[in-house]
Amino acid sequence: MNFISKTTLLSTIFICSLSSADSAWAQTSMHIVPKPCSVVQNNNGVFEYSKTTDVFVDSQFDSKNVGSILSIYKHLNALFFNDLNFNVRNVKASGKWSGASGSKCITIKKNDALDAEEYKLVVDNKGIAIESATEAGLFYAFQTLMLASKLDNHSSIPYMELTDKPRFEYRGFMLDVSRYFMPKDDVKKIIDCMSMLKLNKLHLHLTDDNGWRIEIKKYPKLTEIGAWAANRNNQDFTDRYPSNIGEPTPVGGFYTQDDIKELVKYAQQRYVEIIPEIDMPGHSNAALAAYPELACPSVDVPITVVPGMRQGAGSIIYCAGNDKVFTFLEDVIDEVASLFPSKYIHIGGDEADKDYWSKCPRCAARMKAENISHIEELQSYFMRRISNYVKSKGKSVMGWDELTNSTLPEDVTVFGWRGLGNAALKAAAQGHKFVMTPARLLYLIRYQGPQWFEPLTYFGNNTLKDVYMYEPVQPTWDKNYENLLMGVQASMWTEFCKTSRDVYYQVFPRLVALSEVAWSPKGSKDWNGFAAGLDNVLQHLSAKGINYSEAMYNVQHKAVPENGKVKVSLSCDRPDVEIRYTTDGMEPGASSTLYTSPLYIESESEIRCATYKGGVKMGQTLNLNIGWNLATGKEILSSSPSDKVLTNGIRGSKKQSDFEWTDWYTKKDVSFILDLGANTDIKKVVLGCLSYSGMAVCKPKSIIVKLSSDGKEYRESAAKEFSESEIFKLGNFIEDIPFDISDGKDVRYIQVEYKYAGDCPAYYIKNGQQSRCRLDEIMVY
Ligand code: ACM
């Protein structure tokens, strides 16, 4: 029996009478996000909710649970009219499936032949018919109905037949509540949005250097001390120094155990499983500020909850040689295991700096006793010991991909984050399940659009389109890896967030794109269709009071020198907008010149541009000022392609990865050559140089400028050496470094040499890290 014939059990025949607006709506193609496996739209009508809609529920489902799904559906769909009611009736196996005479109804049937989370849906002139094997499938059918509804009238759903099930069992979002403590009601809003997008795993990063966020009854100092940091909110995360001993610590917060229970229940009702993460052995400053006796005795600095970058604090770590550490963590796990019904506990394992371990007599004794020859294997000992305990509680362990650096705990599920997440494949090769959350694509802390418009973060773009286009399964993979891949996760680290609005801005709309990667069938990507469906989702976000980024509407520029000119290309990820621009310094408008192909600039210019849709301005105005000097448009001879920016006439911003700065010059001396194209008399060379102490970007040890007429013989013309305090000056600023040229006759080639400044000094936020340089422009006069 096919699905359609089952629904004919509904007795009422609806006589179609559509308004012309409805008719037009029924004809337009729907773009449900995440895209279902199959949708057939029957362009001949719409279902309208009435004030009371009858819902007939197969008695194999618990009608109370269905009632609760319906009330969540109503609550999530804030765009419904207010007084919509569902009249839920239980239908025994032998009962009648019929609506009240003359009205359309919803029928819900259990179909055990379907997969968990799968559902079938028909909307036709009899009403709405849903089949699923589980309540989760049912819940997702209603989410689909919500996103299929008419944009201006959410009580109206076009006729369609739809079958749908997820691609991955693990469809995750990680929220870092350590760096920014998100109040529980705001976490609930995120859970609402996850469930609307059919995401089902909320990985809560509950502990880190910057705050311990979960009440543990046996260790009250974890939240009395570990949840609170000094107030450095007037500084960017990268500029914040650790607290001083005795300094007040007013910033932070934690979830009580009752809060956790409330969140877990709220999530469960929305088919979201919360997976707690207790990070170890590194990222443990907050815990060790509360219980410093659990750190290695080799730690020789005061331990505080750090309000910013980890600085020297980054190497503080639980002592692997102290049995009290394991007792403590086991006690913590006891309470965590009983609070979270999830089968999983995530035990971190990322970025554990082993400096103190290598100086610690207790850790040395442990290595000897356990016959461990390498310090990395000490981490393996640590993780395996905790993992065995987690398993003894009937749970499974998860951890970050650093666990593949040494012997893996048995049965651990590995989260691939470094590089393109490929470290997780080392675990897959050993038969472990894994989840992909590659930093380069799915970390939502990265910039989501043209960086000049975005709030400061570390570096790098993961645009909405980057997230959407992500395909975790690579053709080069061993066949078995795909079976071990549980799914994908977007991860939101909150270092740069001071409010929940800051978090929402970073998360949305990229989490919407992730939902398609996680749910929709492989190979079904359709960026244009997604963009249309996204607009519908965004309406729902607004109705819930969730703000989101519109970076997708901003213009990204690319300017490169080409034969003495500057070629400027403009682009926007949204497929449904026009870019319009001016070159007279005026604000662009809907009738300004339409951008169709790259512009070739030959002198100092101002380009102003923005995107428009239907005559309405969508993104922000990009002001592109192109300066001009003897170097502009000229060729750079260098092995690094990014060095081309040096002569494009456009200055960089204080955002180090805005594509106007060269790649990092690090670890070694570097040099490039500017070819002026013809012999020229010059008097001055100026280099635009970025300093950003929070990211170890600073001046080089010295710069040498050499000149040549023939490209063979070079003479040193000018040089500058910098003192340590000049190189490692604190802050985020741009400096123009001038070189007066006294022997600049008939110069064609200018060679610039940068001498590496070495590691950052102890007082620097990034102490011990290799320093790096970035230039935006070479200017010649
Ligand atoms: C991580 O980004 N440290 C997992």
Ligand code: ZN
């Ligand atoms: Zn130790």
